[in-house]
Amino acid sequence: MAATGAESPRPEQGRRARRRVVAVVLAATVILLAAAVTIALLVAGPGGTPSATTSSGSLAPTPGTTGVVSPSPTADTGPTATTGGQTPLPPEPDPTASSRAQPPTPGATAAPPVPPGLLGQDLTIIPGAGNNIALTFDAGANAAGLDSILATLANRQVAGTFFLTGAWAASNPSGVARIVAAGHRVGNHSMTHPALTRLPESAIAAEIRDAEAAIAAAGGDPRPLFRFPFGDRDERTINAVNSLGYVPVRWTVDTLGWKGTSGGMSRSGVAQRVLGNLQPGGIILMHLGSNPDDGSTLDADALADVIDGIRAAGYGFVTLDRLLGP
Template identity: 45%
Template sequence: MKRFIASVITTLAATATALTAVATTPAPTTTHRTVTVAASRPHASPLLDGSENRTFRTGRRLVALTFNAAWNTDGIGTVLAVLRQHHAPATFFLTGDFAERHPAAARSLAAAGHGIGNHSFSHPHFGELTPRERAAEVLSADRAIRAATGTAPLPFFRFPYGDTTPRQIAEVNALGFADIEFTTDTNGYLGPQGGMTVERTVRRVTDALRPGAIIQMHVGAPEGRHTVLDARALPAVLDALRSRGYGVADLARVMGGHADRPGPRASIRSGRRSRLSGPYGLVGPYGRRSGPSGQP
């Protein structure tokens, strides 16, 4: 808590200009570059402003895999190994608190070439915070993620609990971030205690399959738990996607988050692998489309 309070104090001055701009105009696209946290951080495409972005636009059978990281690291090793084995790209949304508690794990995600997004600092309900407190959560997390990973994260933000409103999205856009939500959550984070199994986790993915779907999973388990169903289910999820003719897209490329970083690339053509590509990843045009809200 002391760590977060100190981070908030150093953030308030940097956010005052952006919050003033958001408060005086309802149009986020005119203010989305008001605050620059660091000169090297890329800004999200303005085409993504004003939207929850629960899917990406594509005419091909592609989905994006995303993982939230706010709890422990119990599933990270398995998730990274499976993604590497299948040549599949993913995007990881980290809280700043997670990055500070687990810097080695955060670095391993970035070092593997996957995208890193922002999931707030302490994972609060944003509707219960003031605009300044919300901005502090976003920017404090950005700093913590940079320090832990040693790289500039993507200009992508995901609200805790899927707690979004047009005003809150406008505030995030004003800070230079696009709101990237999800088409479906696997609910694997509920674990066996919540009635979930590997089979049910996979079924939630296949039931939501559509071109441009964004799948939300988690790399850890809530406090006191250690079973990470999403990690256990990931091989079956990838097999299910492939059997249905779906590939996995790099979210940074299809959503326009042009970070200067290498990333896993692949092709689903005939399922043939080459030295530089595997069966799952693919690059496509970016776009936006809103969808129904889901689990946090």
């Protein structure tokens, strides 16, 4: 039987159903897009972009802060790490780094400048000192003669110059303090008393800087006076010493008291060597310690005779600071 006009055509109903489905899908899509935009805005930074983080995952400083962040235990604090775009953080101290000599003390006064006229030399007299003599004492072995020498210098009211090795200063810090407290001058005699001409420049520098630090730790400042161990030097080593801010000082006469009685010397022999070689600006070399074989301290024993004889000859006394100016 044919369909009557009272029935709704089936194709039209299908089209309406499909339109409703499409509308629902479109509405759902719009809702999802709106939700995504809202989430993006919530996590975005003030400028509309995601906030930066440090390597440990914590938020970096926002604009208007100082830009300094205290690093967490896992944060990168190496030379390339930055905080908020500021200056790189300094590296952590290396516990294995060398602890070699540093300047005498933080805030210490600068060393006296080395006069240009003294460069390239190992001085044997004090230029322009007139009728004055410098008594100098090398300390590298023991302190056997220290008490006697300090007592004689105090009694005779004479100031001397003491060239100390760093090893001696480290072993005798109270001795260094006593020398300085008595108003005497100290100088650098290397750390371990090696023959410097046999060493490369780096080892020479270490010997001088280590001695400087050891003497400074005991309360003295040896700059800028230096004496070569054994008197062993050449043009290369003199230049190396100058480059470290020191002027090498040799001697005019060696008392030879260090030879001891076992080496044929005596108290009177020490005095005779000094008094027989006096000249203006002379530098006398004596030693602080005892002879290792016989235990004699001839320089300490003869010191009073030496001072009295020098004065009787019309000379006065200066320290080696006179080299640096009147």
